[in-house]
Amino acid sequence: MNQDHFKFWPVRTSTTLTLPETTLYHNLEVTASRYPSKTAIDYYGNEMSFGDLLKEADELAGFLQQKMNVTKGESVLLYMQNSPQFIIGFYAILRADAVVVPINPMNTADELRFYVKDCEIKSAIVGQELYDRAAPLIKEGLITQVVAAAYSDYAGTHELNLPEEVRAERRMFNEEGHFLWKEALGAGCIPLPSASGPDDLAVMPYTSGTTGLPKGCMHTNRTVQANTFGGYHWLNATSDAVSLATLPLFHVTGMIHSMHIPIMSGATMVLMTRWEREYARSIIREKKVSNWVNISTMLIDFLANPKLKKEDMASLQGLAGGGAALPAAVGEKLFDLTGLHFVEGYGLSETIAQTHFNPPDRPKLQCLGIPSFDVDAKIIDPLTHEELPIGGEGEIVVNGPQVFLGYYNRPEENEQAFIEIDGKRYFRTGDIGKRDEEGYYFMVDRVKRMINASGFKVWPAEVESLLYKHPAVQQACVVGIPDERRGETVKAFVVLTQDGLGTAPEEIIDWAKQNMADYKYPRVIEFRESLPMTTSGKLLWRQLQEEERQKVSGGIER
CATH class of the missing domain: 2.30.38.10 (Luciferase; Domain 3)
Structure with a gap:
């Protein structure tokens, strides 16, 4: 093992970490016994204590076992947006000794069918706004039992501008095998004695990888605890932290840093169902948020808010994230506003978030960091x-x-x-x-993303990073397009800043010529009002790449 990075290891932190021989669910039990009355979740003004979080997770676990016959090791679908029910549902499935299969709420019925068949899922916990997507699978008999949840059951009533899904009143379901969330919690079911250990499967997030169909990543309590405890120590998490949860919790970064670590440490989670930069600005200030793990595209949007003031971010003590490198200009703006560096990390669904982290006291911008514990x-x-x-x-x-x-x-x-x-x-x-x-x-x-321009390797991420230095560029996504002479050439999709509106494509191309090697600079610029992104904030470069390929094949008119 290379040890050069140990010179820059976080101070007063050991270079190795002995992991507990306990389950994720045990973390909640310990925290609830330590801080039973402390706020665990603040959801649009409504607060829930750790004691109540544990109580409801137990009640739902008992219902899953006794009324829905969920057994040890069985895969259970968790198909919801960020909400208290997602967190309760996640830990209830663990307490029932089952395996959480968290699926992106943007998936359609056809996409959902693949996951359900792949895991042989029979039972599901579903946000009511997503029920109609799951309904065809219920009719086909693939899903036989479902608990439907209304986010409005847990939201504060005084908040303005609630997302539509959070405002929606509770729907009623009378079909066989359908249960309302409140019915499940009110059934008085007690879970069986826990039978799970550190090496039992706990969660199976899906990844598309670089090729082929999505694949379920098998994670045990032990593998998830590695990053829960690792992130806790690396980022100096405490029970008095207030953590803003804006990343989707089905995604491994949000799952670890916005849910598991706050639960383990006893920190308060300020939870948002939908990203909305103005609400994030106000809630950071009002709730005195101290820690926020996000993704660079989210932070770029947040800092572009014309209403943002320095005092809005005064409570922040730590900002971290990953997904894509933070442009240097954005990092400088962040530092000017907060005095904080964005602590970037690197990981995948296969590693349940981070394998690398920048040392908080010595980060490098646009850097994955050093290997974690x-x-x-x-x-x-x-x-x-x-x-x-x-x-x-x-x-x-x-x-x-x-x-x-x-x-x-x-x-x-x-x-x-x-x-x-x-x-x-x-x-x-x-x-x-x-x-x-x-x-x-x-x-x-990415290995699969390389552009071969006249025999030269062009890495789109590097070109994107350089484009962000142009004052008119708010977002950029680079793909390769066919070129008769060069084989492939570089094209950039660009979202302009408010101040940059009116900039011509030729201006950016001329600027790029002066700031990049000849084989790298984009020959084609296309302006967009927005770029396609996943719910976790990653640019869908494959979608843009496919659009270009279809143009060549005649699928789309130029």
């Missing part, structure tokens, strides 16, 4: 598998306590996902990166 990371040649020297660009591979067991029911892909080096098993991330002389890692791009 007990993580051994290398940069290898993707073809020869030889480890590359400092500065060499190759695939990032990782070995660590948070690495998943493998993909559910995907034996062939599991063989391809791992590689053995000197007797040690490493997960192949599919990301191209490099390591500097101090042991910090930097993203170059």
Whole structure:
């Protein structure tokens, strides 16, 4: 294991971490016994204590076992937006000794059908606004039992401008196998004695990976605890922190940093169902939010709010995130407003969030950070598998306590996902990166995203990072498009800042010529009012890439 990075390790923090031999659910039990009356969740002005959170998780767990016959190791669908019910539901499934399968609420009925069949799911906890997407699967008999939840049951009534889903009144369901959330909690069911241990499956987030169909990432209590406790120590979490939860909780970064770590530490979670920058601005100020883990695209939007003032962010003590590198200009604006550096990290669904983190007291901008507790990371040649020297660009591979067991029911892909080096098993991330002389890692791009322009490798993420330095660029996404002479050439989709409206594409191209190597700069600029993104804030570059390919094949008119 390379140890260069230990020189820059967070002060007063050990370089190794002994993990507990306990379950995620046990974290909630401990916190509820320590701080029974302390606010666990603040949901649009309505507060819920840790004692009540534990009580309701137990009640729902008992209902799952006794009324819905959920058994140990069974996969249960959690198909909801950020809400108290998502958190209660997650821990209830764990308490029932089952496996949480959290699915993106943007998925359609057809997409949902794939996950349900893949995991052989029979029971589901569903937000009522998503019920109509699940209904066809219920009619087909794939899902046989469902608990439907209305977010309005937990929201404060005095808040203005509540999201539509949060305002909606409770729907009624009379079909067989349908249960209202309030009915389930009021049934008086007591869960069976816990039968889960650290090596039992706890959660199975799905990832699309670089190719093929989505794959379930098998995570045990132990692998999830590795990053829950790791993030807790790395970011100095405390019971008096107030954490803003804006990342979707079905996504591993939100799951770990906006739910599991606050629950383990006893911090208050200020929960938002939908991202809305003006509400985030007001709630940070009103609730004196101290910690906020987000994603760079979300932070870019937040800082672009013309109403934002320095005093709005005065309570913030820590800002961290990942997903994509934060543009330098945005990082500088953040520092001017708050005196805080954005602590970037790196991880995947397969590693249940972070394998790398920037040291909070010595972060580098646009950097993945250094390997986290007990993580051994290398940069290898993707073809020869030889480890590359400092500065060499190759695939990032990782070995660590948070690495998943493998993909559910995907034996062939599991063989391809791992590689053995000197007797040690490493997960192949599919990301191209490099390591500097101090042991910090930097993203170059995805293996599958490289643009081959006249034989030169162009990494879109690098071009995007440079484009963000242009004062008129608020967001950028770079893809490769066919070119008769060069094979491929570089195209950038750009969202302009308010001040940059009226900028011509030629102006940005001319600027790029002066600031990038000749083979890198975008030959084509297309302005958009917005760019397609996932609910976790990642740019859907594949969607834009596919649009360009369809143009060539005649699917879309130029």
